[in-house]
Amino acid sequence: MIRLLVDMKNEGSSPEGVFVNANLPNWNENQSSLYRFIDNIYEAIFFVDAGLFEYQFVNGRISPKIESVPNDCAVNHYRTINIVSDTVLSGVCFSSCAACITTSTDHMSTNFEEMEISPNPAKDIIQCTFINHSVGTVELLNPVGQSITTYKSTSLNSLTIDASSLKSGIYFIRYKNEKNKVYQIKKVTLL
Numbered sequence: 001m002i003r004l005l006v007d008m009k010n011e012g013s014s015p016e017g018v019f020v021n022a023n024l025p026n027w028n029e030n031q032s033s034l035y036r037f038i039d040n041i042y043e044a045i046f047f048v049d050a051g052l053f054e055y056q057f058v059n060g061r062i063s064p065k066i067e068s069v070p071n072d073c074a075v076n077h078y079r080t081i082n083i084v085s086d087t088v089l090s091g092v093c094f095s096s097c098a099a100c101i102t103t104s105t106d107h108m109s110t111n112f113e114e115m116e117i118s119p120n121p122a123k124d125i126i127q128c129t130f131i132n133h134s135v136g137t138v139e140l141l142n143p144v145g146q147s148i149t150t151y152k153s154t155s156l157n158s159l160t161i162d163a164s165s166l167k168s169g170i171y172f173i174r175y176k177n178e179k180n181k182v183y184q185i186k187k188v189t190l191l
Helices: none
Strands: 002-007 018-022 035-038 041-046 051-059 079-083 115-118 125-130 136-141 147-153 158-162 169-177 182-190
Touching: 002 051, 018 041, 115 169, 115 182, 125 169, 136 158, 147 158
Parallel strands: none
Antiparallel strands: 002 041, 018 051, 035 041, 051 079, 115 125, 125 158, 136 147, 136 169, 169 182
């Protein structure tokens, strides 16, 4: 398993989406979409075998712009990583070797934790506890960022999510405030 993350802030994203082009046998381009959880940040989890993984980010489908990966982090124009076990990569700026330079943190609260998840890993029940709580929504997302369930949180300090009908695996919980700004995304593992 590999988790990829790209920041499109300096590029602007195509309305058609952001994708990954991988240099792998049997790579299915139809399943290469990245999903946006936070403004300009796209990510996805792919289940791949151990070994060398070569990839490029692609902006759009009809007239795609394939990123130009700088030589400092490219092999034959691709980003590369040798996957030995499950891997979570740090985010990079499109066509760059490093993260985009950030001048503002208005898209996400970083002063304090807004939500705590327990237990993690979980089996049947996920408990979300809110700190400095305000009204908002909580979404349970599958590994590719699609919403499974949405909960409206009002004045409660906690929320219980019934996960008993879900398959084992990795999920995400996204917390947005009443202005629909993403405050936090937490990863949770279901056993």
